[in-house]
Amino acid sequence: DGGITQSPKYLFRKEGQNVTLSCEQNLNHDAMYWYRQDPGQGLRLIYYSQIVNDFQKGDIAEGYSVSREKKESFPLTVTSAQKNPTAFYLCASRTSGSIDTQYFGPGTRLTVL
């Protein structure tokens, strides 16, 4: 999975609780991304960051928050405002420049009980 780690692999949350998913990369990549994947579906972009201390909303940012205080780390918080958070969450990174290839972590499966 190319130098990107996500933890934990499985996460269970009670309704009404916030939970933070970890994403760390040692590839020295500038850009990082968070995607959500529902069963049998493609990836939908939640948030992305092209540089430290800056990030932008993706297509489905409501109920999520992120921070980018370090180049290596891009944690995602799933808040209680996210009405249907059960999904597979994927983090990716990309080097700057003209090539858009993204490198993905192994994913975190979040289940709300």
Next chain:
Amino acid sequence: SQQGEEDPQALSIQEGENATMNCSYKTSINNLQWYRQNSGRGLVHLILIRSNEREKHSGRLRVTLDTSKKSSSLLITASRAADTASYFCATAGNTGKLIFGQGTTLQVKP
């Protein structure tokens, strides 16, 4: 927003046969990429084709791109059981973001 539409949604073939997956998109692109995802895992980049290229090869993979029809195809030749996975196309514009299709699930029977 989902730009790519992939066809078929599911494909089942015998080992040794070829597998062809198609992807259509809506807006102009800089490049189109194909990724593979094994069940419950992250995505792995397979191949990238730029908007000014028409065909590209990598091992048993052959990708074509027709920008006039806004479509691409991925051909896997001489398939193996290990090729069983979901395959996604993703388009890249000028935003630094990728837009993924819904994916094709390929099953290769031994």
